[in-house]
Amino acid sequence: MVSKVVVIRCPFCGSDRVSKNGHNKTGKQVYNCNNSECKHRNFIEDYTHKAYLPDVRKQVLKMAIDGTGTRATGRILGISKDTVTAILKKHKNGPGK
Numbered sequence: 001m002v003s004k005v006v007v008i009r010c011p012f013c014g015s016d017r018v019s020k021n022g023h024n025k026t027g028k029q030v031y032n033c034n035n036s037e038c039k040h041r042n043f044i045e046d047y048t049h050k051a052y053l054p055d056v057r058k059q060v061l062k063m064a065i066d067g068t069g070t071r072a073t074g075r076i077l078g079i080s081k082d083t084v085t086a087i088l089k090k091h092k093n094g095p096g097k
């Protein structure tokens, strides 16, 4: 059995330089983003499960255009290969902007 290492990333800038910052009222883990360029200085763990955030999606599509493979894209962005595939599929099916 291989246990997955979960890397917490800031959902806004994608930085993994985050630190725990206690819990909010509902008991959710709150993180601080240590990226000084980031506009959102803290976020809640829940957000990290949403790999479909606009920035991530944009990045995936950009890398696909550049010819980066799904596996490499996932590794670089810290999301799963399946997520990358799902984003690309969704994009192909819906030509909406």
Ligand SMILES: [Zn+2]
Pocket (backbone or CB within 6 Å): 010, 011, 012, 013, 014, 015, 033, 034, 035, 038, 039, 040
């Ligand atoms: Zn950030």
